[in-house]
Amino acid sequence: KNIQHQKIIVVCDRYSAYKSLAKQLDFIILAFCWAHVRRDFLDAGKKYPELEEWALCWVGKIGELYHINNLRCKEFDQKLPIQWQSSSFKKQHEKLVEKMDAIAEERDVFIEAHNPDDPDSDLLSNVKYKILTSLQNHWEGLSVFVDHPEVPMDNNNGERPIRNPVTGRKNFYGSGSLWSSQLAAIMFSIFQTMALCGLNCNHWLRSYLTACAENHGKAPDDLSPFLPWKMDEGRRHQLSRPPNTS
Incomplete structure (x- = not known):
């Protein structure tokens, strides 16, 4: 009974069973794995050579997120809430938020400009659209680590x-x-x-x-x-x- 009055963060992939569980139990928060998102881009670049440059560009953006977050976590004091953290932590935190916003904006610009049902839409654009739409749909779970520095960006340690x-x-x-x-x-x-x-x-x-x-x-x-x-x-x-x- 007490567990329902707490918030439990589960670091996981995008498997539908986790999403179903979170819908049934509103005290569960899903923190989706960035390593799986990164793999989406790598797989696209490997399958479609024409997308390799685009895919590696996005992999680089994700790598920057990891780098900034690693610097931020080195300054993180788990005993204090974010608003009471040191100035060095807040500096990296602001950079992280800015980078997340920039990624979200670039993602949304492409999605809004593309219509997958357009008969003139080509295969490669549709592949990009599918990956970026998934990124958009899972953004809330992919952003959990921002306000919870104790939560890892991926579940590699669990896997x-x-x-x-x-x-x-x-x-x-x-x-x-x-x-x-x-x-x-x-x-x-x-x-x-x-x-x-x-x-x-x-x-x-x-x-x-x-x-x-x-x-x-x-x-x-x-x-x-x-x-x-x-x-x-x-x-x-x-x-x-x-x-x-x-």
Whole structure:
């Protein structure tokens, strides 16, 4: 119940399920990923060589946004609201707002001047129109990071840890059946938790399975030695190192 009185910012791509969730739960704010927008331009330039210069120009604009925001975030004090930040932060913040406004203006000028239903409209102009219209439609979510410097411009940090499971799911348990997908989800969750806590997954798993074997094939009665948030520092240090297999 308390969660509905808060605003939760979700950094995500433009997948429709996120949009549906935000419509149903008005306390969720979607912060769309700029890396996916950047990819739109790169894909267009790769598919249509005639658009390469145009696409790289837009990629450069996005790169400038990242650069200005990185400088701004270095000056950001998370304990203070934006209006109380330092003058160096405010200077970069103003530059960021100006750059966002300039991008929005250039986008809108093209959209207003182009009619995709015009029989004289060419393919390349329609490709530009589609990309810039998507940019316009998602602008509110793409602008969340401006007023919330603690929010990253993309969800790359969230996607990198799941890259191996996503790319490997067709080669190992996880896609073949319901039970295997459940097993994969559990194992990925466990291993990622251990990795985030700085533990060596191989050492942790060996230690846990050994304890199961010593308990006649059942989970240990006391799980605290295997839960990072309940381990003492000595245990945590021990399991952070590779196992001794000699």
